[in-house]
Amino acid sequence: MPDTAVAALAPDIAASNTSLRAYLHGLPGVDEVGARARAADLATRSIKTTAKRAAIDLAIRMVDLTTLEGADTPGKVRALCAKAALPDPQDRSVPRVAAVCVYPDLVATAVSALAGTGVGVASVATAFPSGRAPLDAKLSDTRRAVVDGATEIDMVIDRGAFLSGDYRKVYEEIIAVKDACGAAHLKVILETGELVTYDNVRRASWLAMHAGADFIKTSTGKVSPAATLPVTLVMLEAVRDFRAATGRQVGVKPAGGIRATKDAVRYLVLVNETAGPDWLDPVWFRLGASSLLNDLLMQRTKLTTGAYQGPDYYTLD
Amino acid sequence: MPRLRKTTERAPAAPGRLAVRKTYKLYVNGAFPRSESGRSYPVTSADGRHLANAALASRKDARDAVVAARKAFGGWSGRTAYNRGQILYRVAEMLEGRAAQFADELLAAEGGTRAKAEELVAAAIDRWVYYAGWTDKIVQVVGNANPVSGPYFNQSTPEPTGVVAVFAPQDAPLLGLVSVIAPVIAAGSTAVVVTSERAPLPAVTLAEVLATSDLPGGVVNILTGRVPELAPHLAAHADVNALDLTGTGDLARELEETAAATLKRVLRPREDEDWTADPGLSRITPFLETKTVWHPVGV
């Protein structure tokens, strides 16, 4: 991972909210209709046969298998971890997923369940999903998850502060959380469904990247719309341009609402033709999802056997 | 207003007072030059009396007129439609003030009764008023929004075509003349007008009206002379966007063929045009272009 320091904003830009605002509003605008049209155009790519097989395996390796429910229990998390490490017990050639994503209090459970599997443990933190808590609480939320063994932290930005124009507050909060993460990777959730405009998405992406985000992530999954192709397109453009400007590569994670293999493949096409093949790796691109994995497995088997699959043959967790 | 003495009449035998005759010149770029060729030709009345000598425009005069019309186009088309309407109405006002003079000239040129001449002058004035009222309505009547199948604002609006070479009718020296000039400039184009060869004098007097009516120089340029001499050059001129061939008679076909080389818009002569009839939009739309603008609708 490159040194995040190179990407930090020049001190005079981050010095005041006024200068930060001037910087972010100086980014090129995004035309909503054009962005949607480009995403829709890429969605018509036809990925078949060998390409589809490669895409499915890559998508599986990119999945952050997620459970973020009030009703989550250690039992539920253990079952999810088993699935993450061995997605299809009948087919050992299926790769493992990238990580399991849980609430902070279940990190320890996940860590022990996944010990030795190579599957990462991601934890949402910072008063997920609303982010409406004092900074102290957010930081202790984060530290606890890291102490319990989380290798990745998915924080939420303060959308209220962002929408009220207090970019500096958002910026400093990300820096503080990044600091609290230590060695854990930081994914910054923009909650694009609440930012609404693609101009905001672009600004929030740059703000998060400058503040030290290792990943920018679309959504909590608790707000509609969650991940969409055009919003991911805008974020992929941001990481592409950020690397060109600073030399530092940042990852992207769409999350929420990605349920079908067809959708996952469309995201991979988007990555391939927007940010480029450098991002076609679980280190740089993740899919936050739960039910997607089984559809990927079914499609994978269909490609192998030629027969359409039924959900009863795939484990439910 | 005192009745102006008509300069072409024989001066009454006022002892010691020789009448001051008017020199009829061209009207180009807001000024009244003689033909660069130095030529003129005699104009006679309907009953064969010599009325005056009119400038005989050359192809170089036509070229100068096109330059003037092109130069004026940006400013004229860029004025608000309301302003263009005000100016056209002002032309009507000025013409009204000179109604008697025009009636005299028409009478001399066309013969007939004074009542008929006055009727034609009145109709010509009313025609300016008619087109003055069109300037700010054309866009609404001819343009429209288009409901395209997608998130786009889409609107079509008419725009003036540019420089129009207008060949005025040979046989309707005032009403016909006004009827072919006013629609062209109402919509924002500029005009190079070749008048009736036989009866050019009302056109020159009209030029005097235009020159004093807030119409910017170059918007209307008036050439007296011969269609066969001038028309081929104007039809071939690459900086002329459109032709009104009304007064070109037998030459119309050849001129339309010439115009094809630069794909000019061409208004063909019509059979037996009734200049007193309501023209509607029939002389405006041939000199309009339709511009359609698309823009995405998004946040």
Place this chain on the structure above:
Amino acid sequence: MADQIFEYAPAPESRSVVSIDPSYELFIDGAFTPASGDERITTLNPADEEPLAEVAVATSADVDRAVAAARRAFDEVWGPMPGAERGKYLFRIARIIQERSRELAVLESLDNGKPIKETRDVDLPLAAAHFFYYAGWADKLPHAGLGPDPRPLGVAAQVIPWNFPLLMLAWKIAPALATGNTVVLKPAETTPLTALAFARICQEAELPPGVVNILTGAGATGRALVAHPGTDKVAFTGSTEVGREIARAVAGTGRRLTLELGGKGANIVFDDAAIDQAVEGIVTGIFFNQGHVCCAGSRLLVQESIADELLERLKARVERLRLGDPLDKNTDIGAINSAAQLARIRDLARAGAEEQAVGWSPACELPERGYWFPPTVFTGVSQAHRIAREEIFGPVLSVLTFRTPDEAIAKANNTPYGLSAGVWTEKGSRMLWAANRLRAGVIWSNTFNKFDPASPFGGYKESGYGREGGRHGLEAYVNA
């Protein structure tokens, strides 16, 4: 690993959905009938130069026959028919095009060389939509603002180009039929097959014989058709050169004429543009349909302050374009339509290089057989260069820069053409300012190469006259 991970496998659309006859006759008076001469044209698949079919070449005697059939149909059937009934035929045709759109899309890609993605997503939906749109006008003409009782002109002679064969047919035939005219249409020499398929659609729709007649052939057939004194209207889409010829032929005959001709569209990018969408718009503007588009944004005018950055992004984007098999669903750039067109593109590209413009193309493997030209971007172009003035009609972009808005407009308008222009800015007032000043019939602001049956299309100056599409498109086919 990443680079090998996601090579898109071939995804060809199946050819089996379309069956092509070895040979086609002329479509006159509702039936396929042999030409009076022996001459025939072989139409090729430009992607591999393999012959697809032979078509008849209509002689002037055949033109006479077709015009007579159209006249009869106009006098006896189509002219007198109530508008509502005419409209129903057009609705029927629209539906059949939709139902057979896959077959027609494949046929169009085979005959033209354009990517299936475009025939499938653009040509076919728009062709059907055009018939749908004008179908609805057939019984509403008194409301079109063209006078209380607009009357049809009679027989329309229509000649269309090869770049959007079926779509241009729809643009010509739908408004003509909706207003009560009958037509004799000549498709382009190199792309006759979808027009012949359309003839069968007319049969399937039970359109009365003679209302639509399709004559295949080359220049001589077209000349005979547009010069035919039995026609009342000529409509042509194609090159400005041929447009001039037709305007001369029609002069003095009193027959009505509309022309949709060439262009050298300027695509103006201001420094505040939404840059990623501007790049997409530039790509769509010049590489859509291999640049075989009269309204292509073939001159990029970019504000000097962002020129370097924009060009870098543009090149990165162009490198992602996928050139190859037109039937592959992932192909972005297909084949050049003909050997003749390829030669013209090569000639102008050579002229660009000779005039010291700097040409650039992505590393791009061209298929061995067929007619291909890589997407090409010329920088360092000035207004005086041939590639900045002449219509190339291929995937070749000329890049010029400007410093101020006035300079951009002046350069954009500095052409005898006036078909299209693009404006990219995030500032609404600047967009409207520019749109006002551009002398072109279609202004795309923050978008490019969008078409719709409701939207009038056509040019200023030497790009032709008359409009196709929308309410304005009716005017070309009625006496108000």
